[in-house]
Amino acid sequence: MKKxxxxxxxxxxxxxxxxxxxxxxxxxxxxAIAKEAGVSKELIYRYYGGLKGLLLHxxxxxxxxxxxxxxxxxxxxxxxxxxxxxxxxxxxLRENKLTQxxxxxxxxxxxEDTKDLFKFTNSQIGKIFAINDKDTSLNxxxxxxxxxxxxxxxxxxFNKNFxxxxxxxxxxxxxxxxxxxxxxxxxxxx
Amino acid sequence: MKKxxxxxxxxxxxxxxxxxxxxxxxxxxxxAIAKEAGVSKELIYRYYGGLKGLLLHxxxxxxxxxxxxxxxxxxxxxxxxxxxxxxxxxxxLRENKLTQxxxxxxxxxxxEDTKDLFKFTNSQIGKIFAINDKDTSLNxxxxxxxxxxxxxxxxxxFNKNFxxxxxxxxxxxxxxxxxxxxxxxxxxxx
DNA sequence: TACATTTGTAACTGGTTGGTCACATTTTTT
DNA sequence: AAAAAATGTGACCAACCAGTTACAAATGTA
Numbered sequence: 481m482k483k484x485x486x487x488x489x490x491x492x493x494x495x496x497x498x499x500x501x502x503x504x505x506x507x508x509x510x511x512a513i514a515k516e517a518g519v520s521k522e523l524i525y526r527y528y529g530g531l532k533g534l535l536l537h538x539x540x541x542x543x544x545x546x547x548x549x550x551x552x553x554x555x556x557x558x559x560x561x562x563x564x565x566x567x568x569x570x571x572x573l574r575e576n577k578l579t580q581x582x583x584x585x586x587x588x589x590x591x592e593d594t595k596d597l598f599k600f601t602n603s604q605i606g607k608i609f610a611i612n613d614k615d616t617s618l619n620x621x622x623x624x625x626x627x628x629x630x631x632x633x634x635x636x637x638f639n640k641n642f643x644x645x646x647x648x649x650x651x652x653x654x655x656x657x658x659x660x661x662x663x664x665x666x667x668x669x670x
Numbered sequence: 671m672k673k674x675x676x677x678x679x680x681x682x683x684x685x686x687x688x689x690x691x692x693x694x695x696x697x698x699x700x701x702a703i704a705k706e707a708g709v710s711k712e713l714i715y716r717y718y719g720g721l722k723g724l725l726l727h728x729x730x731x732x733x734x735x736x737x738x739x740x741x742x743x744x745x746x747x748x749x750x751x752x753x754x755x756x757x758x759x760x761x762x763l764r765e766n767k768l769t770q771x772x773x774x775x776x777x778x779x780x781x782e783d784t785k786d787l788f789k790f791t792n793s794q795i796g797k798i799f800a801i802n803d804k805d806t807s808l809n810x811x812x813x814x815x816x817x818x819x820x821x822x823x824x825x826x827x828f829n830k831n832f833x834x835x836x837x838x839x840x841x842x843x844x845x846x847x848x849x850x851x852x853x854x855x856x857x858x859x860x
Numbered sequence: 861t862a863c864a865t866t867t868g869t870a871a872c873t874g875g876t877t878g879g880t881c882a883c884a885t886t887t888t889t890t
Numbered sequence: 891a892a893a894a895a896a897t898g899t900g901a902c903c904a905a906c907c908a909g910t911t912a913c914a915a916a917t918g919t920a
Contacts, residue, residue, distance in 0.1 A: 675866080
């Protein structure tokens with residue numbers, strides 16, 4: 481057979497991304513990655529230093545959130561800016577499966593292996609939604625609603641509904657977007 | 671040794687509850703439960719029909735949310751009622767580890783075994799927070815914020831922070847409560 | 861007392877996990 | 891060409907998993 485380390489490393493990394501996207505945190509094990517990549521698992525240890533090293537590589541490369549980098553240029557301040565960030569952010573969140581699975585991961589564990597990955601993800605999330613540390617009711621309400629958006633997005637993978645709300649309908653997400661927008665507006669008016 | 675089926679069944683059930691509360695969904699396996707109960711795992715199959723049956727028993731007995739039953743008497747309508755439900759609900763949610771782990775579970779899977787359990791849990795959550803199916807901005811905003819509260823509660827088990835917000839401080843949760851309250855107020859005023 | 865039923869345990873099956881090892885083959889260097 | 895280094899594979903290990911089986915001991919009943 482042909483031998484090509486660079487290509488093999490790429491196959492392993494792509495297999496990891498693919499599995500994380502499809503199966504979530506539970507799906508990324510050494511055996512599963514090796515099988516998906518069609519390669520001996522020994523090479524994962526040799527080239528990346530196991531799953532731990534693979535995660536570190538992932539965190540440093542940081543090519544989740546790729547499609548969002550255009551946003552975090554300006555520093556938000558005005559109300560319409562905040563509304564814009566919110567709308568763009570929620571849309572992206574719903575479409576980016578990889579990010580969703582990392583966020584799901586944070587609800588399951590946080591050990592030495594995942595530490596760096598989560599740290600970087602969080603800073604990116606903060607930028608996307610323009611979340612600052614102002615101690616205002618609006619900011620707290622905003623964070624709560626972003627958290628809710630994340631929650632419902634993750635929930636929708638396995639559950640059709642939250643109580644009576646149908647998470648599969650586009651209308652539901654439009655309603656959430658509008659409620660978020662209106663809340664910002666109301667807080668700003670008073 | 672002494673033989674006592676009723677006592678053994680209780681030991682198994684308590685072991686299950688204990689493991690779910692401490693270790694979460696990942697912690698409740700047949701072997702772990704049997705070990706925790708100090709009993710042969712065969713008995714779990716014989717008395718409950720395995721994990722599936724144990725979950726069914728749990729769902730039917732429904733003694734999570736025990737401490738909340740006093741709430742869901744009245745049907746919410748007024749603004750102050752909604753605020754009251756929100757405040758009591760969030761407080762209870764933060765204190766009830768068992769409920770938290772079931773909610774976490776819903777983010778991981780939803781199969782034939784867990785179906786009934788989740789169904790019952792959701793109806794209880796709906797009652798606690800007096801969530802109805804009115805198609806208003808306030809209702810959507812409210813649901814989003816309750817979702818956020820659930821998210822941050824689950825997140826706080828493994829993560830100290832959400833972006834810059836310290837989830838370990840009581841003050842943070844007070845801020846969330848106040849923001850929730852104020853949002854209801856603002857929506858009602860306009 | 862003798863037999864049947866219930867309660868309980870321990871061992872075993874077949875499968876999966878993460879991790880390591882010895883070996884073969886290809887590529888590079890001398 | 892010969893030696894050395896890099897690349898890749900499959901087997902192996904110990905630990906775990908769910909589930910089943912065979913058997914022992916206690917309890918109930920005839």
